[in-house]
Amino acid sequence: MKLSIAALLVTSVAAFAPSSVERTSTALNMDRRSAFAQIATTGAVLAGIPSIASADGAVSSATINRARGLYGDRIAALKDAVAAGDFKAIAEEKNAFILFNSGAYPTNKAKKNAAIAQTNEIFKAIRSGDKAAVKSAYDAYMAANEIRPLPEINSNVGQGYSSEFDFRSRTKAGAIYVR
Incomplete structure (x- = not known):
């Protein structure tokens, strides 16, 4: 608009501007x-x-669940790296923390800020090189944000997704029964 x-x-x-540079008169000829x-x-x-399309940042339970599933699983997969003190592996997944914080709490500013503060604690401990602090900060982050890895689904036992658009397709939770 x-x-x-x-x-x-x-x-x-x-429309009212003079059309010729040569003209010295200020009178309009129109x-x-x-x-x-x-x-x-x-x-x-x-x-x-047509109006210019503008993204409205649609928030639904599906988008929140998708962020929790995609990025929460990546964060949960860092459990062995945290136990081993592999700071490089944790630092490589920094974007998973950022995307989880913004996607899981798009409207709840208090929880989002708390998750960001916990993420900062993890990376502050990494910068200081303290394995015990990284482990305790990671465990606190996992507990506070209720992050669990995606379950492993076997197609003989159940079905994990129903279409290619589901975030669980092509993951360990993405089994589908095919006759």
Whole structure:
């Protein structure tokens, strides 16, 4: 809407601007009727152009579950690296922490800020090189955010997903029964 108003304003200014650089007279050679017709035509053209799409950051239980499943599983998979003190492996999954925090708590600012603070504690312990602090910060993060790895589903026992659009497809939780 703002873009349409700005474009309309620019075209109306252009309609009244002198068309020749050589002309020294400030008198307009265009009568009012043709100027307003030009403005109205431009406005009609702009009104016919579809609005620019804008992402609204849709939040639903499905998007939250997807973030918890995708990034929570990546964080849970770091359990062995944390136990071994492999700081490089944890640091390589920094984006999983960031994406989990923003995706799992898109509307709850208090929980999101708490998760971000816990993530900062993990990486502060990594920077200091303290394996025990990393393990305790990681365990606190996992418990506070209720992160669990995706279960391993066997297609003989059950079905983990129903379409290719499900985040569990192509994971250990993504078994599907096929006759």
